[in-house]
Amino acid sequence: MTSNATDRDLSAAGTHIGQSLDQLRTDIAALSETVARLASEGAASTRSQIRESTSRAARGASAAGEQIYQDAAALGRDAAETAHIATAQIESQIARNPITAVLVALGIGFAVGIMSRR
Structure with a gap:
């Protein structure tokens, strides 16, 4: 091989390497854009x-929260109904036995009075 042929081969190889580097740069830029897009997505x-x-x-x-509210409302209604029934029963008992009710109330008042002095 002659020096001229070697120079041409080197020149061709240099051109090929340059083109390969340019293509590599283009591919890396495209890859960078793709990675950036994927990261954004x-x-x-x-x-x-x-x-x-x-x-x-x-x-x-x-x-x-709605279920808790509904449950609390139902419990409140039940408690109010129970209190109403108990009050009605007590009133009925007092109406049937008024003297007994007065004596029980006096006894409770006396006991509370004694306890509060201590």
């Missing part, structure tokens, strides 16, 4: 999942 997906989870938790808490 991943972040958006994560935000969306967090929003959905938060929304689901809020709906669950709201439903639980």
Whole structure:
């Protein structure tokens, strides 16, 4: 091989390497853009999942709160009804036995009076 042929081969190899480097730079730039896009989409997906989870938790808490409110209201109604029944029974007992009721009330008043002096 001659020096001229070697120079041409080196020149061709240099051109090929230069083209390969240019192609590599282009591929790396495209890859960087793809990675950036995927990261952005991943972040958006994560935000969306967090929003959905938060929304689901809020709906669950709201439903639980509503159920607690309904249960408390039912217990309140039951307590009021029980108190009303007990009051009606006591009033009925007093109406049937007024003297006994007065004596019981005096006894309770006397006991409370003695206890409060101590």
